[in-house]
Amino acid sequence: MINNYTAGGHIEAWCTKCRLELGHTIVAMVANAPKRVKCNTCNSQHNFRTKPSKKKRIRTKNSLQKVKVQEINYDECIARLTDSDLANATKYRIEGSFKENEIINHPKFGIGIVSSVIQINKIEILFKDGPKLLVQNRKSGLGA
Numbered sequence: 001m002i003n004n005y006t007a008g009g010h011i012e013a014w015c016t017k018c019r020l021e022l023g024h025t026i027v028a029m030v031a032n033a034p035k036r037v038k039c040n041t042c043n044s045q046h047n048f049r050t051k052p053s054k055k056k057r058i059r060t061k062n063s064l065q066k067v068k069v070q071e072i073n074y075d076e077c078i079a080r081l082t083d084s085d086l087a088n089a090t091k092y093r094i095e096g097s098f099k100e101n102e103i104i105n106h107p108k109f110g111i112g113i114v115s116s117v118i119q120i121n122k123i124e125i126l127f128k129d130g131p132k133l134l135v136q137n138r139k140s141g142l143g144a
């Protein structure tokens with residue numbers, strides 16, 4: 001199948017913010033497929049996705065993996081990052097406050113993507129080696 005999508009073009013996509021299927025502008029293409037889109041309604045940029053089906057089709061050899069991790073594929077995530085994304089990656093600090101999909105530069109693990117904010121002070125970051133749980137919002141100088 002050949003899609004005639006191009007960056008700057010229009011596409012119907014699922015808006016992760018509006019939670020509706022809406023008109024989007026394609027921001028980035030990867031291998032003839034839209035990768036990143038901008039919602040024409042709320043102007044938020046997010047990864048291209050179609051309307052989520054009620055039942056998630058999960059095809060994986062390893063069904064023991066958590067669903068969350070399957071949704072974010074490290075290589076895919078890294079592939080769509082631009083040099084400036086990488087240059088602007090947030091340095092990981094336990095005092096930091098991170099949000100989902102934020103790009104993290106960890107001194108030990110390298111570039112990672114916040115796959116999930118589990119608790120106010122606990123996040124899951126997907127690194128090349130796999131997902132890791134890290135703390136955030138940790139006040140330095142505890143002992144109040």
Ligand SMILES: [Zn+2]
Nearest residue numbers: 015018039042
């Ligand atoms: Zn939207």
